Amino acid sequence: MNTGGLVVSVCPTCGSPDIRMVRGSWVGNYKGETYSVKELQYYSCPNCGEKVYSPEAMRRIQEASPAFLKSGGRQAERKPRQTLPLG
Ligand SMILES: [Zn+2]
Numbered sequence: 851m852n853t854g855g856l857v858v859s860v861c862p863t864c865g866s867p868d869i870r871m872v873r874g875s876w877v878g879n880y881k882g883e884t885y886s887v888k889e890l891q892y893y894s895c896p897n898c899g900e901k902v903y904s905p906e907a908m909r910r911i912q913e914a915s916p917a918f919l920k921s922g923g924r925q926a927e928r929k930p931r932q933t934l935p936l937g
Pocket of ligand 1 (some may be wrong): 861862863864865866895896897898899900
């Protein structure tokens, strides 16, 4: 079984063993803009509502986010590092 490298058997928030992997559309909100990721797999706890995402799921969320698209598809905004002359 391939779970993307992440195995969660108990909820990290409440310790419930009922947490399980679900698959479905995920809807997020960024500065008033909604965006969705289809067929996303993540863990959901029915007890406290906690959601746990695998690194792959987080990457898919990030790639669907307006912030990511506006930055031209780069993963992180990179600013040139300024070096100050010493002395
Ligand atoms: Zn929980």
